[in-house]
Amino acid sequence: MESINKEALKKVLKAKINRQLLYYLDLCARCSICRDACHQYTVTKDVLYLPAYRAELIRRIYKKYYSPLGRLFPKFYEGREIDDEKLLDELFTTTYACTGCRRCMYYCPFSIDTTWILGVAKEILNAAGKGCSILEELTNASIEKGKNIDLFKDIMVDMLSETEKEVQQKTGDKNAKIPIDKEGADILYAALAGTHTILPAAAIFHEAKKDWTLSLFEAANYGYFLGDAAKAKEVADRIVDEAKKLKVKEVIITECGHAYRVMKFLYEAWAKEKLPFKVTGIVEAMSNYIDEGLIKLKPGSFKDPITYHDPCQVGRNAGFFDEPRKIMNMVAKDFREMTPRREKNWCCGGGGGLVANPEMEEFRIKTGKVKTDQIKATGATSIVSPCENCRLQLDNLNQKFDLGLDIHSLMDFVVDAMVFPGNK
Amino acid sequence: MDTFSFIVAGVMVYIAVAVFIIGMTYQIVGWFRAPKSPVRLGLFPKPRTKTGRFFKVLKDSFIFPQSYAVDKATWIFAIVFHGSLLIILLAHFRLVREFTPLVNLLGKEGMDTLSALGGKTLGIVIIFPILFYLFRRFLSPHKDLSVPEDYFLVIILIFIIAFGDHLRFFADFHVEDYREYVQSLLVFRPSYPEAIANSDARWVLSSHVMFVNIFVIYFPFSKLMHIIGTFAANKVRSD
Numbered sequence: 001m002e003s004i005n006k007e008a009l010k011k012v013l014k015a016k017i018n019r020q021l022l023y024y025l026d027l028c029a030r031c032s033i034c035r036d037a038c039h040q041y042t043v044t045k046d047v048l049y050l051p052a053y054r055a056e057l058i059r060r061i062y063k064k065y066y067s068p069l070g071r072l073f074p075k076f077y078e079g080r081e082i083d084d085e086k087l088l089d090e091l092f093t094t095t096y097a098c099t100g101c102r103r104c105m106y107y108c109p110f111s112i113d114t115t116w117i118l119g120v121a122k123e124i125l126n127a128a129g130k131g132c133s134i135l136e137e138l139t140n141a142s143i144e145k146g147k148n149i150d151l152f153k154d155i156m157v158d159m160l161s162e163t164e165k166e167v168q169q170k171t172g173d174k175n176a177k178i179p180i181d182k183e184g185a186d187i188l189y190a191a192l193a194g195t196h197t198i199l200p201a202a203a204i205f206h207e208a209k210k211d212w213t214l215s216l217f218e219a220a221n222y223g224y225f226l227g228d229a230a231k232a233k234e235v236a237d238r239i240v241d242e243a244k245k246l247k248v249k250e251v252i253i254t255e256c257g258h259a260y261r262v263m264k265f266l267y268e269a270w271a272k273e274k275l276p277f278k279v280t281g282i283v284e285a286m287s288n289y290i291d292e293g294l295i296k297l298k299p300g301s302f303k304d305p306i307t308y309h310d311p312c313q314v315g316r317n318a319g320f321f322d323e324p325r326k327i328m329n330m331v332a333k334d335f336r337e338m339t340p341r342r343e344k345n346w347c348c349g350g351g352g353g354l355v356a357n358p359e360m361e362e363f364r365i366k367t368g369k370v371k372t373d374q375i376k377a378t379g380a381t382s383i384v385s386p387c388e389n390c391r392l393q394l395d396n397l398n399q400k401f402d403l404g405l406d407i408h409s410l411m412d413f414v415v416d417a418m419v420f421p422g423n424k
Numbered sequence: 425m426d427t428f429s430f431i432v433a434g435v436m437v438y439i440a441v442a443v444f445i446i447g448m449t450y451q452i453v454g455w456f457r458a459p460k461s462p463v464r465l466g467l468f469p470k471p472r473t474k475t476g477r478f479f480k481v482l483k484d485s486f487i488f489p490q491s492y493a494v495d496k497a498t499w500i501f502a503i504v505f506h507g508s509l510l511i512i513l514l515a516h517f518r519l520v521r522e523f524t525p526l527v528n529l530l531g532k533e534g535m536d537t538l539s540a541l542g543g544k545t546l547g548i549v550i551i552f553p554i555l556f557y558l559f560r561r562f563l564s565p566h567k568d569l570s571v572p573e574d575y576f577l578v579i580i581l582i583f584i585i586a587f588g589d590h591l592r593f594f595a596d597f598h599v600e601d602y603r604e605y606v607q608s609l610l611v612f613r614p615s616y617p618e619a620i621a622n623s624d625a626r627w628v629l630s631s632h633v634m635f636v637n638i639f640v641i642y643f644p645f646s647k648l649m650h651i652i653g654t655f656a657a658n659k660v661r662s663d
Contacts, residue, residue, distance in 0.1 A: 020461040022454065023657040027650040030569050031502070032560075033495045047568040056569060068450070069645040078571040106467055107495075109488035109502075110654050111661035113465050269462035319468030343469060344493075 004083045004128045010065060012127045013082060016120040017066070024117055025062045027110045028052060034114070037107040039346050039370040040097060040363075051104035051114040054094045057087060058117050058124075088130055095121045095227075096132045097363060099351030100258070101312035106343055122227020131226055134357050138222035139231050146238040149216055156180070156216060163195045167202045170415070172423030176206045181246070182213035188248040188277075190219035190239050190259065192388055197254045200411035204286060207418065208294035213246060215239050219259035220388070224266070225353025233270040236262055243277050250278040252285050255386040255409050257313025257351065264318065283314060283386045286414055287323035290330075296419040297330050304406075305334040307380035309371070309394065310345040311387030324386060324410055331417040336378040346370045348385070350393025361396075368397045375403060386410035425615045429626060432634035433605075434614030440637035447644025452652065466663040477662045484658040497556075505553035508546045512588075515543065519602040520610075539599070547589045554581055573646060580639050587632035595625035605629075 034051040035041050041049045048054075057080075063070030064079030074080075080087045100115045125131050145152060160178045168176045178198065179185065189205070189212055191197040198214060205212045217239050223232030240263075243251050253260040260281045268275060289295045308328050314320050321342045328335045340346065349368035354360045371394075375383060383405050385391055391407050398405045408416075425434065471477040483489065492499040517523075518539065527535045558578045561570045591597065597620055604617040620626050642648075 017458060018461045019455055019458040020465055020657075020660050022458050023653050023660065026451070026455075027647065027653045027657055029647050029650055030566065030571070030574055031498055032566055032569060033491045033498055035565055036494045041565075045564075047565045050565050050569060053565070053569050056571075060571075067645065076572045076576070102467060105661065107490045107493070109484075109491045110650055110657045111467075111484065112657065113660075116461075116465060266463055272462075316467055319470070321469065343467065 004088075006081070006083045009082045009124055009127055012123050013061065013065070013120065016123055017062075020113070020116065021120065023110070024055065024112045025059050026067075028055060028059065028112055029110075030056070031109070034104040034108055034112075037104040039101075039103075039349060040099075040367045043367045043369050048090060048094050049097060051108075051112075054098065054121075055112065055114050055117040057091050057094070058121050060087070061124075082124065083128070088125065088128060091121050092125055092130055092132075094118075095125060096135075096352075096357070097354070097360065099312070099347050099349060099354055101347035101351055102317055103312070103344075103347060106316065119227055123229065126226065126228045131228065132353070132357065134359065135222050135226040135353050136228075138356060139226050139228070139235060142218075142220075142222060142235045142238075143231065146217065146234070149238075153180075153216060159195060160198070160214070163199050163202070166199055167206065170199075170203050170423070171206050171420050173206065176202070178202050179213045180216060183246050185211050185213040185246060186249050187212035188215050188239070188243045188246060188251045189213070189254065189282075190215040190217065190251060190263075191254045192220055192256055193218045197256075197388070197409070197411065200409070200415040201252075201254065201282065203415050203418070203420075204289065204295060204411065207420065208289045210294075212252075213248070215242055215251075217242065219253050219256045219263075221259055221262045222353060222356060224258055224262050225356065229270050232262065233267070236267050236270075239263070240267065240271075240275065248277055250280055251275075252280045252282055254282050255314075255388060255411060257311045257317075257387040257389055258353075261313045261317060281314065281318065281320065281386075283320050283323050283410060286410065287320075287326060290327065295414070297327070297414065297417045298419060299330055300333045301417045302332045302382075302413070303334070304382050305336055305378070305380045306332045306382040306384060307336045307338055307375060307378040308341075309338065309348060309375075309383055309385040309390055310342055311385055311390045312345070312347050312351055314386055315345055316343045324384070327410065327414060328384065331413065336380050338374045338378055346374055348390040348393045348397075350389050350396070355389050355392040355396075364393065365396055365400050368393060368400075372397050372401050372403065375405065380405070382406040382408060384408045384410055384413050425621065426626070429616060429630040430614065432637065433616075433630045434609070436634065436637045437609055437614070438612075440640040443641045444643060447641075448652075451644050451649055455653070455656070461660075464663050465660050467661050470662055477659070480662050481655060481659045484661070485654045498560075501553040501556045504549065505557070508550040508553075511542075512546050512550065515539070515546075518599060519606050521603075522599075536599075543592050547585070547592050550585055551589075554578065554585060558582070577639075577642070577646060577648070580635055580642070583635040584632060584639060587628050587635065590628045591625065591632060595628060596623065597625065597629070 030052055032052055038051050060078050060080040061082045063077035064074045070077045070079050095118045098118050102115050105111055105113045164178050168174050187210055189201055221232055221235045223235040253263055264279045308324060348371045349364050354364045394407050471480045560566050561574055601617050601619045608615045616626060
C-alpha cells in the first residue's frame with residue numbers, strides 16, 4: 001500500500017470542522033446510553049459498533065491535533081495520529097457498517113450525531129485511499145453514465161415503451177405516456193434503475209393529471225454512501241442539471257430514502273447554491289394528491305394483516321410519519337403498528353449503502369435480527385416501506401428467516417387500491 | 425495558615441478561577457468561531473414554533489427523557505448525581521453569605537438543622553452514582569470505550585466528595601469559620617480562622633479545596649463542557 005500523506009489527511013479533517021462537529025467531539029461523556037439505540041451493537045455486542053466508540057475514533061484524532069491539552073498529553077485522551085493504520089482499519093469497518101439511521105442521535109442526551117461524525121471519517125478514509133472500493137466503483141459508474149447519457153437514452157426509450165403499455169392497461173387510457181426530456185414540464189420524477197418505481201408513479205401522475213417528465217437518471221446516489229461529497233455532488237448534479245435544463249418547478253424523488261436526503265437536505269450545502277425548484281418525496285406527493293382529491297383510493301381494500309416500516313430517511317430524518325399512516329389506515333383493513341415506531345423505529349439494517357455491498361451481506365442479515373423480531377411480533381403477512389434500501393433488506397430477511405412476507409412499496413400499495421375511472 | 429494550605433487553599437484557588445475563566449472563554453469562543461454546519465442536522469418531528477423549540481431544548485438538556493427510555497439505570501444515576509451536585513454546589517454559597525430569606529423562614533436553628541440534614545443526606549446520596557460511574561468503566565462496553573480522562577474525573581470527584589463528607593461528618597467547624605475563610609479569599613488575603621487553623625481537620629479542608637481546584641482547572645479542557653454545550657447541541661437536534 002502506498003504511504004499515506006499525513007498532512008493532506010489533516011487538511012481534510014480541518015476542512016470538516018464546524019461548530020456542530022465541535023459540539024459532538026467535545027461533549028461526549030462516553031456514557032454509552034447509545035449502546036441500546038444501535039441495532040448493530042445490540043446484536044453484535046462488539047464495541048466497534050457502539051455509536052460512541054465509532055465517534056471516539058475520530059475524537060481521538062481530533063484531540064491529538066486540536067485540543068490544547070490533547071496536544072500536550074495525547075495519552076490522556078488516547079489521542080491518535082491521523083495516519084495510524086490500526087485506527088484507520090477500525091474506522092473503515094465501523095464507518096462503512098453504519099446505516100446512517102441516526103437512531104443513536106435520538107437517544108443521546110447531548111444529541112450527538114454519530115452519522116455526521118462518520119461522514120467526516122468517510123472523507124478521511126477516501127483521502128487516505130481507504131474508501132469502500134465497491135461503493136466507489138458504483139459511484140464512478142453513475143458519474144460515467146451522466147457523461148454518456150446519449151448511449152443510455154435509446155435503451156431507456158425501448159424499456160419505457162413496454163412500461164408505457166402497462167400504464168395504459170392499468171389506467172385504461174391509451175394515451176397515457178411516460179414522458180422523458182419534456183421541457184417545461186412541472187415535475188421531474190427521479191426513479192430508480194428498472195421499471196418497478198416508474199410504472200406506479202406513471203399511473204399516479206397520470207390519474208392526478210400532472211404535467212411530469214421522467215428523469216434519465218436513477219435517484220440513488222452511491223457517492224453519498226461512499227462519503228465523498230465531491231463525487232456525491234457530481235452524481236446528484238445529473239438530476240439537478242436536467243431539472244434546470246427542463247425548467248421544471250418541482251423534482252419528485254421516488255421511494256429512496258437517501259436520495260431524498262441528498263436532494264432535500266445536503267445538495268444545497270455541497271453546491272453552495274439554492275435550488276431553483278422544489279424537492280418533494282413521492283410519499284409527500286401521494287399524500288397531497290389524496291388530500292386534494294386528485295387520486296381516489298378504495299377504502300379497506302387490502303384485507304391481509306399488514307404493517308408499516310418507517311424508513312429512517314423518510315421518518316426520523318425527513319419527518320413523514322403521518323402521511324404514510326394516513327394511506328395505510330385508509331386502505332388496509334388490518335393495519336398493525338410495530339413497536340417501537342416512528343422516530344424510535346429500528347433501522348432495517350440495510351441503509352448506508354449496505355445492501356449495495358456484497359461484503360456486508362452476512363453482517364447485514366445478522367444485524368437485521370432486531371427488525372425481524374419486530375415484524376414477527378406484529379403477526380403481519382405483508383409489509384409496506386417507502387424505501388428501496390429497506391425493501392431490499394426486508395426481502396433478504398424475509399428469505400433468510402422465512403417470514404412469509406409480501407413486501408410492497410407504498411406506491412404499489414396506493415396504485416393497487418386506486419380507483420381508475422378510465423378502466424372499465 | 426500553614427504553607428501547604430496557603431498554596432492549595434490560597435494561591436491555587438486564584439489560579440483555578442483564572443484558568444477556568446480563560447479556558448471556558450477559549451473553548452466557547454472556539455465553538456462560535458467555527459462556521460455553522462451548512463446542513464441542518466435536526467431530527468424529526470421538530471417543534472413547530474420557536475417557543476416549542478426553546479422548551480424542548482430545556483427538556484432535552486435537563487431531563488433527557490429519550491435516554492430514560494433506552495437506559496433507565498444510567499439515567500437514574502445521572503439525574504441523582506447531577507441533581508445532588510447542583511444542590512450541593514448551590515448550598516456552598518451559604519459559606520459566602522447567609523441565605524437570609526431562608527433564615528427568616530426557618531429561624532436560625534431551623535436553618536442549621538436543614539443544612540446539617542441536607543448536607544449529610546446529599547453527601548451520602550452522591551456516593552452511589554459516583555461509584556456507579558467508576559465501576560461501570562470496568563465493564564464492557566465502557567471498558568473499551570473509556571480513556572484516562574474518564575477515570576481521572578471520577579477519581580477527582582471521589583476525593584472531593586470524600587474530603588467534603590469528612591468535613592461534614594467529623595470536622596467540628598461552623599459555618600462562620602468557613603465564611604471567614606471565604607471572606608479572606610475574596611479580599612485576596614487567604615487565611616484560616618483560628619478554629620480551622622488550630623484543628624487537625626484543616627488538612628481535610630485544604631485537600632478538599634485542592635481537589636476542587638484541580639477539577640475546576642481541568643473543567644474547560646474536558647468532556648465536562650457538556651454541562652454548557654448540551655444546550656447548544658440539543659438545539660441542533662431540534663433545528
